[in-house]
Amino acid sequence: xxxxxxxxxxxxxxxxxxxxxxxxxxxxxxxxxxxxxxxxxxxxxxxxxxxxxxxxxxxxxxxxxxxxxxxxxxxxxxxxxxxxxxxxxxxxxxxxxxxxxxxxxxxxxxxxxxxxxxxxxxxxxxxxxxxxxxxxxxxxxxxxxxxxxxxxxxxxxxxxxxxxxxxxxxxxxxxxxxxxxxxxxxxxxxxxxxxxxxxxxxxxxxxxxxxxxxxxxxxxxxxxxxxxxxxxxxxxxxxxxxxxxxxxxxxxxxxxxxxxxxxxxxxxxxxxxxxxxxxxxxxxxxxxxxxxxxxxxxxxxxxxxxxxxxxxxxxxxxxxxxxxxxxxxxxxxxxxxxxxx
Amino acid sequence: xxxxxxxxxxxxxxxxxxxxxxxxxxxxxxxxxxxxxxxxxxxxxxxxxxxxxxxxxxxxxxxxxxxxxxxxxxxxxxxxxxxxxxxxxxxxxxxxxxxxxxxxxxxxxxxxxxxxxxxxxxxxxxxxxxxxxxxxxxxxxxxxxxxxxxxxxxxxxxxxxxxxxxxxxxxxxxxxxxxxxxxxxxxxxxxxxxxxxxxxxxxxxxxxxxxxxxxxxxxxxxxxxxxxxxxxxxxxxxxxxxxxxxxxxxxxxxxxxxxxxxxxxxxxxxxxxxxxxxxxxxxxxxxxxxxxxxxxxxxxxxxxxxxxxxxxxxxxxxxxxxxxxxxxxxxxxxxxxxxxx
DNA sequence: GCGGACGTTGAATCTCAAC
DNA sequence: AGTTGAGATTCAACGTCCG
Numbered sequence: 023x024x025x026x027x028x029x030x031x032x033x034x035x036x037x038x039x040x041x042x043x044x045x046x047x048x049x050x051x052x053x054x055x056x057x058x059x060x061x062x063x064x065x066x067x068x069x070x071x072x073x074x075x076x077x078x079x080x081x082x083x084x085x086x087x088x089x090x091x092x093x094x095x096x097x098x099x100x101x102x103x104x105x106x107x108x109x110x111x112x113x114x115x116x117x118x119x120x121x122x123x124x125x126x127x128x129x130x131x132x133x134x135x136x137x138x139x140x141x142x143x144x145x146x147x148x149x150x151x152x153x154x155x156x157x158x159x160x161x162x163x164x165x166x167x168x169x170x171x172x173x174x175x176x177x178x179x180x181x182x183x184x185x186x187x188x189x190x191x192x193x194x195x196x197x198x199x200x201x202x203x204x205x206x207x208x209x210x211x212x213x214x215x216x217x218x219x220x221x222x223x224x225x226x227x228x229x230x231x232x233x234x235x236x237x238x239x240x241x242x243x244x245x246x247x248x249x250x251x252x253x254x255x256x257x258x259x260x261x262x263x264x265x266x267x268x269x270x271x272x273x274x275x276x277x278x279x280x281x282x283x284x285x286x287x288x289x290x291x292x293x294x295x296x297x298x299x300x301x302x303x304x305x306x307x308x309x310x311x312x313x314x315x316x317x318x319x320x321x322x323x324x325x326x327x328x329x330x331x332x333x334x335x336x337x338x339x340x341x342x343x344x345x346x347x348x349x350x351x352x353x354x355x356x357x358x359x360x361x362x363x
Numbered sequence: 364x365x366x367x368x369x370x371x372x373x374x375x376x377x378x379x380x381x382x383x384x385x386x387x388x389x390x391x392x393x394x395x396x397x398x399x400x401x402x403x404x405x406x407x408x409x410x411x412x413x414x415x416x417x418x419x420x421x422x423x424x425x426x427x428x429x430x431x432x433x434x435x436x437x438x439x440x441x442x443x444x445x446x447x448x449x450x451x452x453x454x455x456x457x458x459x460x461x462x463x464x465x466x467x468x469x470x471x472x473x474x475x476x477x478x479x480x481x482x483x484x485x486x487x488x489x490x491x492x493x494x495x496x497x498x499x500x501x502x503x504x505x506x507x508x509x510x511x512x513x514x515x516x517x518x519x520x521x522x523x524x525x526x527x528x529x530x531x532x533x534x535x536x537x538x539x540x541x542x543x544x545x546x547x548x549x550x551x552x553x554x555x556x557x558x559x560x561x562x563x564x565x566x567x568x569x570x571x572x573x574x575x576x577x578x579x580x581x582x583x584x585x586x587x588x589x590x591x592x593x594x595x596x597x598x599x600x601x602x603x604x605x606x607x608x609x610x611x612x613x614x615x616x617x618x619x620x621x622x623x624x625x626x627x628x629x630x631x632x633x634x635x636x637x638x639x640x641x642x643x644x645x646x647x648x649x650x651x652x653x654x655x656x657x658x659x660x661x662x663x664x665x666x667x668x669x670x671x672x673x674x675x676x677x678x679x680x681x682x683x684x685x686x687x688x689x690x691x692x693x694x695x696x697x698x699x700x701x702x703x704x
Numbered sequence: 705g706c707g708g709a710c711g712t713t714g715a716a717t718c719t720c721a722a723c
Numbered sequence: 724a725g726t727t728g729a730g731a732t733t734c735a736a737c738g739t740c741c742g
Binding site: 386441534 | 711713718
């Protein structure tokens with residue numbers, strides 16, 4: 023299926039492949055109830071070599087489908103994630119982060135023989151070293167109460183009303199992922215209108231969240247039963263309003279304003295003096311360069327020289343006087359940007 | 364060196380191999396200061412293939428040294444851990460858990476281009492599928508406020524007084540690990556008298572903690588400078604009293620607070636004496652239990668026994684001495700809570 | 705002696721458009 | 724494909740200094 027799609031056509035791939043759990047026999051809880059394990063035929067592989075071969079095949083197909091600036095997320099556990107990670111690197115992907123999903127309510131280890139398996143690992147990778155990729159830094163920072171999002175995410179597992187059930191009331195899929203996880207992945211690494219591919223679609227969590235968030239999606243799923251559940255589920259989803267999909271953006275995304283425009287527009291007069299926090303002065307020239315202390319150049323260059331620093335943001339470094347108050351020149355840039363809208 | 368040691372002779376291997384970081388160029392903080400990167404020659408490999416070859420060699424040598432019931436821990440980051448994990452599985456080791464060290468104070472991502480790299484991954488594996496291994500379940504549970512220890516551990520990075528400095532006041536090793544991490548590994552997967560091998564000894568954190576905890580150790584380190592620091596460091600270590608090394612082996616009531624973390628973090632030494640308001644004393648043990656007046660148990664249990672009361676808040680009941688002052692242990696809990704936010 | 709201000713630092717694969 | 728230059732970008736823990 024993947025090989026029948028056009029190359030360089032998707033912005034994001036989210037993949038939740040079989041984990042190759044290699045479970046032996048049944049597991050019972052201390053109260054003697056039996057644990058409903060993942061023993062489906064699609065999780066059976068004869069050897070690590072067979073699993074590796076499967077992994078390398080789909081990763082190769084996935085990479086062909088990715089746009090040059092696209093990215094992939096893969097989720098797994100210790101059973102498979104090391105093989106997946108090595109295969110990703112070998113296929114030419116460039117790992118950007120590994121992210122730990124720390125489950126707030128994991129299943130305990132009933133026998134007391136190991137640690138509670140309380141997390142799963144996701145790998146986030148771009149198509150190649152040096153490739154561009156989408157990262158909505160400010161939006162994720164906003165999701166995290168104003169501090170930079172970390173590589174460990176604390177989220178509950180999927181249960182309650184979100185957990186899809188079949189006609190018998192049993193869970194429709196053994197490893198349904200929480201929507202909160204996909205929400206963070208999709209908000210963080212796509213923009214509205216982007217195309218998201220999930221090659222192990224299952225009951226369609228990726229598609230459901232993509233649709234809610236105004237992203238297009240492609241889902242591939244081999245099992246009829248899962249596909250039917252996914253189709254019904256996604257048909258019931260109503261996308262959020264367009265206005266709700268706008269997220270915080272970084273300053274980098276804002277239009278560039280040359281300092282010279284401030285002079286051209288008469289916001290600063292040639293000959294006017296700017297000052298830094300230490301009270302050092304520089305004179306504005308008609309072409310938008312500064313002169314101060316025998317140094318000539320852009321607002322950034324003169325600031326960097328004065329500080330002996332490798333670089334300097336002149337917009338926040340330099341100040342001017344208006345009605346007795348000292349104001350950073352960045353407020354003038356804000357005015358121009360407001361005018362431009 | 365490893366191949367010169369007798370086979371099947373060590374109980375535990377802790378390995379902190381080079382991560383193969385592949386850094387390009389310098390990185391500056393927003394305040395223009397330069398990040399002191401890990402650019403040491405020992406972390407340079409020409410390719411993934413070279414790193415894999417190195418990894419498979421030492422993992423093979425390590426497996427020969429392990430007793431049949433021994434275990435290995437390896438720590439790494441996304442740069443190398445997937446290759447290490449796959450090589451472990453290919454070499455015949457059997458992964459028991461992957462454990463995430465969630466750093467309470469990681470270095471941020473200064474350019475806002477990725478997630479804060481806030482964790483490292485450890486892999487815990489036995490020598491082969493079905494092999495026995497040591498797991499002090501109750502001791503770890505006691506260290507974790509009476510609930511089963513999870514696969515994610517929140518611990519601070521190594522800094523402050525614990526961080527070893529050279530004669531210039533610079534850090535003696537760029538990647539020194541915190542003792543709290545080794546404390547948990549060694550208490551959890553060895554018994555007193557066991558032999559611990561660290562084939563990438565560095566400045567000897569593994570040896571220091573092993574010695575404190577009454578385990579024997581072997582350290583291998585190529586760099587003279589690190590070895591010298593390690594030798595001096597370990598010579599200054601005083602092992603805890605034998606009685607403090609006894610850990611819980613039977614079920615007991617659950618304490619409501621993680622007193623054991625005070626020991627792991629070195630805020631209280633195993634063997635240190637606590638006192639109540641009447642001047643009665645109790646000794647702290649390595650797993651966070653107390654022993655005093657013939658009574659053993661949690662801080663709450665021992666307090667309750669001494670008072671003949673049905674219950675007791677050990678946090679306010681017990682006190683310790685610092686610089687001549689008697690302070691309730693609750694102040695240490697406050698510090699940890701502040702760290703964990 | 706205490707508290708607040710300020711400076712330093714930690715395993716980091718850390719920019720990007722225009723020329 | 725390489726170079727240039729604008730200009731965007733950090734969190735928690737410690738240690739020191741000063742009032």
